[in-house]
Amino acid sequence: MTRYSLVGELPRHIYCYVDAVYTHKNGVGFIPCVWFGLVSYPGRVWGCTVMLESGAIYRNVPVHGIAFTDSPADWDVKDAQTWDCYGSDFTVLEYRYLSGLDCKVRANGREHEGSYLFSVAPIGDGFSAYPEQAKEFCFVELVNGRLSVQPTNHVVFKEVSFTSSKLEFPFGMKRQTEIYSAE
Numbered sequence: 001m002t003r004y005s006l007v008g009e010l011p012r013h014i015y016c017y018v019d020a021v022y023t024h025k026n027g028v029g030f031i032p033c034v035w036f037g038l039v040s041y042p043g044r045v046w047g048c049t050v051m052l053e054s055g056a057i058y059r060n061v062p063v064h065g066i067a068f069t070d071s072p073a074d075w076d077v078k079d080a081q082t083w084d085c086y087g088s089d090f091t092v093l094e095y096r097y098l099s100g101l102d103c104k105v106r107a108n109g110r111e112h113e114g115s116y117l118f119s120v121a122p123i124g125d126g127f128s129a130y131p132e133q134a135k136e137f138c139f140v141e142l143v144n145g146r147l148s149v150q151p152t153n154h155v156v157f158k159e160v161s162f163t164s165s166k167l168e169f170p171f172g173m174k175r176q177t178e179i180y181s182a183e
Contacts, residue, residue, distance in 0.1 A: 011094035072145030087125030114142035
């Protein structure tokens with residue numbers, strides 16, 4: 001596990017599209033890119049680092065500026081991400097067990113289906129030390145062609161050999177609130 005401060009890399013690069021309004025003067029539409037990095041500023045959405053076909057690198061493209069098709073659904077920042085970054089230190093990991101699994105996310109009051117890409121865990125900030133606040137962020141490619149970054153309590157996964165066939169959010173779950181110590 002690699003610890004990053006402010007800037008880090010994805011577990012693998014991802015071919016996708018970036019909204020040209022974030023990369024070009026008078027930019028219109030979505031253009032091909034390779035997404036390979038992340039930026040974490042406290043109090044902001046995750047920033048994406050991409051390379052364009054020209055070879056230009058853009059850092060800190062907001063997550064709602066990334067798509068997986070050149071004509072994605074309309075999307076804004078609250079659709080893309082529920083919570084801002086907690087701090088500048090984080091680690092990026094792709095859980096092998098979750099890799100490529102279908103999932104459902106709850107974002108901005110709506111549910112969307114998609115597939116798991118990777119997770120990001122904040123480290124060393126004022127929130128993550130408290131069980132009721134500690135969350136990892138799941139990055140999910142949605143079937144509507146958009147990216148969603150949601151805390152684990154806003155994502156359910158379908159694993160055909162284990163989970164029920166109907167993908168639904170559970171009710172009555174208990175939030176972890178205790179800190180345990182052996183001494």
